[in-house]
Amino acid sequence: MSANPAIEIRHARREFRVKSGLFDTARRVVAVDDVSSSIPAGSVFGIVGESGCGKSTLARLILGLLAPTSGETLVDGKRILDLDRRDRARLIQPVFQDPFASLNPRQRIADIVALPLTAQGTLTKPEIDRRTAEILERVGISLVLAGRHPAELSGGQRQRVAIARALILRPRVVVCDEPTSALDVSVQAQIVNLLAELRRDFGLTYIVISHNLAVVEHIADVVAVMYLGRFVEIGETDQLFRNPRHPYTQALLESVLTPEPGLGVPDVGLGDIMPDPANIPPGCRFHPRCRIAVDRCRVEAPIPKFPSERSMVECHLAS
Amino acid sequence: MNVPLLDVENLSVTFGGQTAAVRNISFSVNREETHCLVGESGCGKSATALAIMNLLASNGRRSARRLTLDGQDLLGMNERAIARIRGDRMAMIFQEPMTSLNPAYTIGSQMIEVLRRHKGASRRAAVDRAIELMGRVGITAPEMRIAQFPHQLSGGLRQRVMIAMALMCEPQLLIADEPTTALDVTVQAQILRLLAKLKKDFGLAILLITHDLGIVARVADRVSVMYAGELVESAPTQELFDSPQHPYTRGLLSCVPVPQKLRRGEPLGNIPGTVPQIAPGYAGCAFRSRCTFANESCAADIPRRLATPRHDFLCTRLPEVMMGASVA
Numbered sequence: 001m002s003a004n005p006a007i008e009i010r011h012a013r014r015e016f017r018v019k020s021g022l023f024d025t026a027r028r029v030v031a032v033d034d035v036s037s038s039i040p041a042g043s044v045f046g047i048v049g050e051s052g053c054g055k056s057t058l059a060r061l062i063l064g065l066l067a068p069t070s071g072e073t074l075v076d077g078k079r080i081l082d083l084d085r086r087d088r089a090r091l092i093q094p095v096f097q098d099p100f101a102s103l104n105p106r107q108r109i110a111d112i113v114a115l116p117l118t119a120q121g122t123l124t125k126p127e128i129d130r131r132t133a134e135i136l137e138r139v140g141i142s143l144v145l146a147g148r149h150p151a152e153l154s155g156g157q158r159q160r161v162a163i164a165r166a167l168i169l170r171p172r173v174v175v176c177d178e179p180t181s182a183l184d185v186s187v188q189a190q191i192v193n194l195l196a197e198l199r200r201d202f203g204l205t206y207i208v209i210s211h212n213l214a215v216v217e218h219i220a221d222v223v224a225v226m227y228l229g230r231f232v233e234i235g236e237t238d239q240l241f242r243n244p245r246h247p248y249t250q251a252l253l254e255s256v257l258t259p260e261p262g263l264g265v266p267d268v269g270l271g272d273i274m275p276d277p278a279n280i281p282p283g284c285r286f287h288p289r290c291r292i293a294v295d296r297c298r299v300e301a302p303i304p305k306f307p308s309e310r311s312m313v314e315c316h317l318a319s
Numbered sequence: 320m321n322v323p324l325l326d327v328e329n330l331s332v333t334f335g336g337q338t339a340a341v342r343n344i345s346f347s348v349n350r351e352e353t354h355c356l357v358g359e360s361g362c363g364k365s366a367t368a369l370a371i372m373n374l375l376a377s378n379g380r381r382s383a384r385r386l387t388l389d390g391q392d393l394l395g396m397n398e399r400a401i402a403r404i405r406g407d408r409m410a411m412i413f414q415e416p417m418t419s420l421n422p423a424y425t426i427g428s429q430m431i432e433v434l435r436r437h438k439g440a441s442r443r444a445a446v447d448r449a450i451e452l453m454g455r456v457g458i459t460a461p462e463m464r465i466a467q468f469p470h471q472l473s474g475g476l477r478q479r480v481m482i483a484m485a486l487m488c489e490p491q492l493l494i495a496d497e498p499t500t501a502l503d504v505t506v507q508a509q510i511l512r513l514l515a516k517l518k519k520d521f522g523l524a525i526l527l528i529t530h531d532l533g534i535v536a537r538v539a540d541r542v543s544v545m546y547a548g549e550l551v552e553s554a555p556t557q558e559l560f561d562s563p564q565h566p567y568t569r570g571l572l573s574c575v576p577v578p579q580k581l582r583r584g585e586p587l588g589n590i591p592g593t594v595p596q597i598a599p600g601y602a603g604c605a606f607r608s609r610c611t612f613a614n615e616s617c618a619a620d621i622p623r624r625l626a627t628p629r630h631d632f633l634c635t636r637l638p639e640v641m642m643g644a645s646v647a
Contacts, residue, residue: 050503051474155360156593185571186359186571187359189574189575189587189589189590193587193589214577218587252504255504255508256504257504257507257537258536259533259535259536259560259577260536260560260577261539262557265538266508267508274473274476
């Protein structure tokens with residue numbers, strides 16, 4: 001692929017110290033554990049996994065909102081933490097899950113969308129207004145709504161506003177963290193379609209984080225499956241969904257309830273033990289929930305295998 | 320046919336006299352049947368559940384021609400009588416178990432309270448029952464869990480506790496309002512399997528409220544689609560997915576990506592526009608402003624029509640238009 005990927009993640013690791021009570025000794029939680037990957041410009045990189053697997057922490061590392069404990073993340077070949085805020089904002093922008101929480105309730109829609117541009121401090125007011133109107137129209141928000149406040153908009157409209165704000169600086173990369181999870185199905189489809197259109201038109205690179213596998217399957221080119229802070233499998237979307245190699249990926253895919261009546265609810269066999277990032281098991285971190293684990297999995301951590309150029313799997317038993 | 324366990328006829332709910340949240344809906348749930356109410360936010364599905372339980376907010380008003388549980392009228396009952404039935408013969412579980420559990424009490428004390436209040440059971444008997452049910456809903460080491468507080472449990476375990484608590488008095492009807500929406504897909508599958516098993520083991524009638532058509536397809540015996548407070552279509556599950564009639568049902572089904580059916584990168588189907596605000600006295604089809612098949616006839620009252628004896632829908636335009644469309 002291209003010599004200069006849009007995003008590079010090099011051995012990123014992030015720990016948190018968590019105290020659960022006043023007299024409790026702090027526990028160390030490893031949210032992201034030595035993750036590496038490279039995302040080609042113009043592609044859509046999906047990250048899936050259960051809650052607590054570290055996918056949102058990884059998103060914040062990529063966005064430069066959080067410093068890694070060790071390792072680094074690069075956007076467009078530059079270390080994100082070396083950039084000042086204005087430069088960073090021109091390169092990479094977030095779209096978050098809950099447009100009720102991510103938009104300032106006291107500001108008008110037009111001001112919310114224009115803020116990244118205003119903060120750059122390089123353009124005149126009329127020029128900012130012109131670009132704001134242009135991007136609002138592009139995401140399907142009528143100018144009548146520009147003077148309103150977020151509370152007056154529906155969830156879908158608010159998410160369109162959040163997308164307009166992310167795109168007004170024409171960034172190279174947009175990180176979408178659960179972009180449709182707070183929305184109704186009919187609206188979810190509108191937003192997924194809009195994101196796909198905008199990527200084509202603006203030549204964007206997306207990182208799409210979601211627990212909704214159907215949405216990720218629909219828009220991602222490459223998908224990474226995250227479990228307890230690590231990528232346990234990466235693959236091209238069609239390949240990964242058709243032929244998952246890691247037992248966790250298999251279980252995750254089986255547990256998706258597609259709208260096909262008569263199939264019932266599958267028994268994915270993951271058991272009742274929930275993964276705890278403060279207490280990562282020795283050996284393969286997935287072994288306590290794994291259907292096919294053998295003795296080796298309990299003591300020896302698997303090293304990544306690369307079955308093809310764009311795929312990776314971390315499992316002793318995967319071929 | 321036997322008498323349905325829950326029978327709802329012409330139920331309406333208004334809030335503050337301004338908003339018609341539920342408009343004249345009728346449906347029933349049989350024993351050992353899962354009936355899904357599906358629709359998007361604001362369609363009135365939760366208001367329906369709360370109206371059945373008589374738990375509407377103080378500005379909510381319900382009216383109905385008939386509302387019976389196992390043949391017994393719930394409409395004329397006073398609050399004391401309803402309170403005796405609620406939690407005993409009909410129970411409800413909610414989306415976010417953390418907000419329904421009291422954080423200041425152990426889960427054990429919250430579970431045994433149900434049995435002691437309704438059945439006057441002894442403390443010892445109630446504890447035994449709680450431990451037994453926790454085991455049956457798949458909670459490992461119930462003797463330890465019973466002394467824990469809600470925050471010490473994972474989301475999936477909390478929802479299992481809610482289900483066990485709902486089953487303490489062996490209810491006939493379980494109303495589950497988005498019971499798995501806050502959970503991961505892997506845990507969701509476990510909880511839904513559990514509900515299906517309990518339906519058989521206890522002969523439960525389940526009214527399951529969800530926005531997720533995947534859940535509907537996999538667990539429902541019968542589906543009712545709600546839009547703007549009305550039941551726009553109701554059918555046995557397979558039939559609804561095979562031959563949806565109402566344009567809203569068709570639209571909703573096209574919005575969900577089905578793997579292998581839709582090529583990647585192709586746009587998903589969607590329903591343009593938004594749900595209108597419905598005030599009492601609204602006439603005609605509420606979907607007409609978003610419907611591609613609408614004409615002037617849709618502003619008049621819409622008669623309920625049958626597609627098959629067990630499949631009805633609210634639309635004057637179909638199937639004529641569709642037959643015309645398929646010919647063209």
